[in-house]
Amino acid sequence: MTHRFRTLRSLFPISRSGTPRAAFLGSSWPAKMAAPVGKAARGWSVLALGLRSVVPRLPGLTQVRWSRYGPEYRDPQIDKEYYRKPLAELTEEEKYEQELRKIQLIKAAPAAKTSSVFEDPVISKFTNMMMKGGNKVLARSLMTQTLEAVKRKQFEKYHAASAQEQATIERNPYTIFHQALKNCEPVIGLVPILRGGHFYQVPVPLPDRRRRFLAMKWMITECREKKHRRMLMPEKLSHELLEAFHNQGPVVKKKQDMHKMAEANRALAHYRWW
Amino acid sequence: MAAPCVFCGAAASYRFFLGGRVSLARKQGVWKAAAAELQTGTGFQILRLRHTTGVTTKKNVAALRHEAYTVDFIKKQIEEFNIGKRHLANMMGEDPETFTQEDIDRAIAYLFPSGLFEKQARPIMKHPEQIFPKQRAIQWGEDGRPFHFLFYTGKQSYYSLMHEAYGKLLEAEKHQNQLQAKGLFSEKTKTKDLIGSRWLIKEELEEMLVEKLSDQDYAQFIRLLERLLTLHCGAKEEFVQRFRRSITVQSKKQLIEALQYDEQGTAFSTSEGKRKSAKAEAVVYEHGSGKISINGIDYLLYFPVTQDREQLMFPFHFLDRLGKHDATCTVSGGGRSSQAGAIRLALARALCSFITEEEVEWMRQAGLLTADPRVRERKKPGQEGARRKFTWKKR
Numbered sequence: 001m002t003h004r005f006r007t008l009r010s011l012f013p014i015s016r017s018g019t020p021r022a023a024f025l026g027s028s029w030p031a032k033m034a035a036p037v038g039k040a041a042r043g044w045s046v047l048a049l050g051l052r053s054v055v056p057r058l059p060g061l062t063q064v065r066w067s068r069y070g071p072e073y074r075d076p077q078i079d080k081e082y083y084r085k086p087l088a089e090l091t092e093e094e095k096y097e098q099e100l101r102k103i104q105l106i107k108a109a110p111a112a113k114t115s116s117v118f119e120d121p122v123i124s125k126f127t128n129m130m131m132k133g134g135n136k137v138l139a140r141s142l143m144t145q146t147l148e149a150v151k152r153k154q155f156e157k158y159h160a161a162s163a164q165e166q167a168t169i170e171r172n173p174y175t176i177f178h179q180a181l182k183n184c185e186p187v188i189g190l191v192p193i194l195r196g197g198h199f200y201q202v203p204v205p206l207p208d209r210r211r212r213f214l215a216m217k218w219m220i221t222e223c224r225e226k227k228h229r230r231m232l233m234p235e236k237l238s239h240e241l242l243e244a245f246h247n248q249g250p251v252v253k254k255k256q257d258m259h260k261m262a263e264a265n266r267a268l269a270h271y272r273w274w
Numbered sequence: 275m276a277a278p279c280v281f282c283g284a285a286a287s288y289r290f291f292l293g294g295r296v297s298l299a300r301k302q303g304v305w306k307a308a309a310a311e312l313q314t315g316t317g318f319q320i321l322r323l324r325h326t327t328g329v330t331t332k333k334n335v336a337a338l339r340h341e342a343y344t345v346d347f348i349k350k351q352i353e354e355f356n357i358g359k360r361h362l363a364n365m366m367g368e369d370p371e372t373f374t375q376e377d378i379d380r381a382i383a384y385l386f387p388s389g390l391f392e393k394q395a396r397p398i399m400k401h402p403e404q405i406f407p408k409q410r411a412i413q414w415g416e417d418g419r420p421f422h423f424l425f426y427t428g429k430q431s432y433y434s435l436m437h438e439a440y441g442k443l444l445e446a447e448k449h450q451n452q453l454q455a456k457g458l459f460s461e462k463t464k465t466k467d468l469i470g471s472r473w474l475i476k477e478e479l480e481e482m483l484v485e486k487l488s489d490q491d492y493a494q495f496i497r498l499l500e501r502l503l504t505l506h507c508g509a510k511e512e513f514v515q516r517f518r519r520s521i522t523v524q525s526k527k528q529l530i531e532a533l534q535y536d537e538q539g540t541a542f543s544t545s546e547g548k549r550k551s552a553k554a555e556a557v558v559y560e561h562g563s564g565k566i567s568i569n570g571i572d573y574l575l576y577f578p579v580t581q582d583r584e585q586l587m588f589p590f591h592f593l594d595r596l597g598k599h600d601a602t603c604t605v606s607g608g609g610r611s612s613q614a615g616a617i618r619l620a621l622a623r624a625l626c627s628f629i630t631e632e633e634v635e636w637m638r639q640a641g642l643l644t645a646d647p648r649v650r651e652r653k654k655p656g657q658e659g660a661r662r663k664f665t666w667k668k669r
Contacts, residue, residue, distance in 0.1 A: 068647040076641025080592055083636040099469045101639055103521050109641030111615050112581060114588045137579055 074104045080115045112136075122178060122212075129216050130233075142233050147173040149238035170245070180244035184215035184251045188262045193271050202271045203262035218251050219244070226250065343406050351402040358399070375400070408484050431483040432491060439498050439513070446507040471518040473499070478519070528634055528643060530626045543627035547619030549646050552608025556620035560628060562600025564590070568617065569604055582614035589622040589642055593633060599625070619645060 077083075087095075112124055123143060131139035150173040158169045170176055189210070190201040206214070219240060227236040243249030359378060363370035366381050378399050388396040398405075413430070414420040424430040424437070474482070476492040499517060502510055533541045541560040546553070566573040566586060577583050590596045601621060605613045622642040626634050637643050651660035658664050 068649070076639065076644075078640050083639075096469075102523050102635065103469060106639055106641050106644055108619075108644040108646035109588070111585060111611055114584045115592045115640070116584060116587070119584075136581065140581065 069107050070105075072105055073107045074101070076106050076109050077101075078109060078113055078115050120174060122181065123174070125212075126177075126181075126216050126220075130220055142237075145234035146237045146241070147177070149234050150176055150241055153238060153242060176245050177241060180241045181212070181215045181219070183244050183247050184219060184255055185211040186214055186255045186258045187211070188259060189214070190258065190262060190265065191272075193268075195271060200268050200271060201261065201265055202268045203265055204272055215251075215255075218254055222251050222254075343409065348402055348406060351406070355399075355402055362399070408481070410484050429485055429487070429491070431485050432487055432495070435483065436495060436498065439495070439502065442510050442513055443498065443502050443505070446502065446505040446510055449507060450505060470523070471520045474517050474519050479517075528626065528638060530634065531624065533627050541628075543624045545620045545623035545626075547616045547621070547623060547645070549615035549619065550608050550612040550649055552605060552612040552616040554603055554605040554613065554616035554620045556601055556603045556617060556624050558621060558624040558628070559600040559602075562598065564597035564599065566601045566603065577610070577614060579610065582610060585614040585618045586621065588618055589625055589637070592637065592640060592642065593625065593629060595625075595628075599628075615646060618642070 112128075113119070127136070127139045127143045130142060151171065154169060154171045154173075154176070158166055158171060161169060170179075186206065188203050189206040191204045192199040193202045219237075223233060223236045223240055227233075240249055240251060244251050359373055360370040362378060362381050363373040365385075366377075368377065382397055382399050386397040390396050413422060413425055420426070422430045422434070424433045427433045473496050476487060476489065479492060479495070480487050499514055502514055531543050531545055533543055535541055542557055544555065544557050546555050548554070568576045573583060573586060577586070587596065590599065601624075603617050603620065605617055607613075608616065619642070622637055626637070626643070629637075634643070653659055656664075
């Protein structure tokens with residue numbers, strides 16, 4: 001998404017000057033202070049950076065994000081197998097898409113993505129979420145140590161178990177990771193909606209990407225906060241992942257609490273208008 | 275008072291006038307016939323309105339003010355341009371007959387070198403059609419009656435175009451109904467070259483009609499044309515093609531480096547790459563064992579981080595040529611990640627000389643051949659960083 005407009009924010013009453021707090025507290029003096037600064041900054045940045053594309057000025061929507069690529073640039077398709085498919089196997093749609101892509105301008109591939117078989121988009125996303133202050137090296141090493149720890153624990157269990165149990169023990173750390181995150185994904189979420197001066201927690205179905213995000217966020221927050229000071233992140237994270245894989249543990253409990261709250265508030269479901 | 279464009283008026287209004295005369299004949303009004311006669315009688319005389327009301331006189335004056343370039347004036351300019359072109363060709367020692375616009379541009383740039391940054395402020399010599407804006411003739415006759423039947427809509431060319439297009443749509447539907455009734459209707463979908471062309475944009479349509487349009491008008495027109503396209507009538511294709519412009523195929527724009535040969539006879543190819551402030555140059559040899567050396571140091575020692583080495587490997591792995599090429603790179607500037615990105619781009623570009631055009635297109639679609647335009651955003655005054663604002667304090 002190259003241009004994101006302030007549409008969702010327009011649902012809540014926020015003054016044009018800036019922070020939501022200014023609207024609620026109704027203080028005009030700092031708002032006046034902030035307004036020219038904010039507007040000047042925004043106006044400056046729009047002019048100085050030289051917007052590549054001319055976006056139609058729609059009334060009531062201010063442009064918040066832009067990118068160095070124009071809106072005509074498409075995301076790259078990195079999967080090697082997509083290109084190696086012989087012509088006979090392609091459907092009509094795919095052929096049309098391929099023809100279309102020859103005309104389109106394509107963005108550069110990001111620095112963290114390759115066509116390597118060892119790369120996993122979920123792992124990359126999780127690593128980025130774990131990263132603090134741009135320290136990708138550390139985040140990635142923590143991730144690899146976590147996966148190694150998971151594998152070691154599973155192998156220990158495997159070697160200690162009997163023949164029947166060995167068949168049930170999963171040793172691939174990637175499958176464990178994916179399954180654990182899937183078990184942590186909530187199906188329904190709560191959204192605060194303002195009605196008659198009060199905020200009600202309304203149950204709302206969540207889109208896929210929000211669910212994945214919440215699962216990862218809960219996992220990371222849980223591991224950061226609820227661990228012993230001396231314990232290292234990989235150890236704690238591998239423990240939590242294994243628990244989530246077996247549908248136990250605090251993250252899955254949090255998901256179930258969220259579901260219970262949504263069930264309790266189901267009377268408010270009609271407040272949702274989308 | 276500048277004389278109105280007589281020829282333009284006569285030529286353009288003649289068409290309208292003919293139509294007007296046909297409708298006039300039907301009306302059989304005495305005074306209208308008299309007015310028509312008056313017009314034909316005066317002939318090349320001024321097609322000036324002689325309105326008595328103050329409002330229309332003002333309108334008249336306003337129209338005259340815009341009507342700054344008469345047909346005579348434009349013709350004179352064109353003649354002067356052609357003569358000037360021949361003089362210029364003689365000056366440059368070239369053949370006046372085959373002197374194209376690019377030659378003119380080059381000659382002017384040579385004779386009048388300008389250091390101005392704004393390209394449009396530099397001296398230009400172009401055909402008057404491109405310099406003087408297209409304008410409309412006066413749309414009404416001496417008696418004040420407009421020539422076009424849609425004049426009072428305000429956007430006569432646009433509405434007449436819509437009228438025409440809708441007429442064609444109705445014809446196509448009728449034709450289709452007839453075919454269906456006869457049972458000859460075939461569901462074959464002729465997909466014309468919809469991908470290689472695009473609809474003309476609003477500005478282009480405005481230029482074509484010499485009229486200002488709104489976004490909704492333009493959208494409506496495009497929707498009508500698309501409806502016309504869905505009916506698959508062969509006769510209407512040319513009408514629709516008038517409003518399509520072709521797009522260049524992106525893959526043709528790639529610059530493929532020529533292969534060079536060193537003393538032993540092995541082929542190699544050199545290329546450059548950039549990312550943020552890092553600049554890299556890569557030399558890829560055709561036969562090798564996958565050794566990459568950067569600034570004289572082995573890639574394993576130069577890039578201790580796995581992510582950077584994966585970036586170096588990316589173009590080779592994508593083309594299934596992992597252990598088959600040797601590369602020597604030099605890089606400077608930037609940080610660890612941007613140096614890796616710059617080398618990746620340089621390697622991808624150098625590899626283009628060894629692979630087929632199809633594979634070049636694949637690489638382009640995978641984003642390997644695009645230079646990443648993202649740079650560090652500057653810090654703005656009144657803010658702490660590029661985006662971060664100062665802490666909001668209530669008082």
